[in-house]
């Protein structure tokens with residue numbers, strides 16, 4: 001999985017939650033440019049979790065770039081952001097985001113949204 005957020009604290013929170021769910025193979029980026037580099041060099045990545053508001057390249061542009069690449073047309077993408085408005089959610093979904101989490105969030109919410117995009121049921 002690739003976790004992209006300009007807040008190192010938020011990346012740590014997400015990583016810790018993923019570790020508790022059994023996902024330890026996590027690559028990190030602190031903006032869209034770094035996130036794209038990690039994706040591009042690791043095309044077998046299973047999930048992208050990205051913030052929206054970041055310097056250099058924001059999460060929405062990252063999602064568009066990822067979706068435009070044939071290798072990643074089906075990869076699950078979760079956006080984790082403070083942008084909780086309906087218009088923002090619709091914009092993100094149109095860009096190819098599969099699921100959306102508004103900060104602040106609980107570990108349980110991340111678990112549920114992740115399982116939803118991965119098709120895990122129980």
Ligand SMILES: [Mg+2]
Nearest residue numbers: 006051053054
């Ligand atoms: Mg941010």
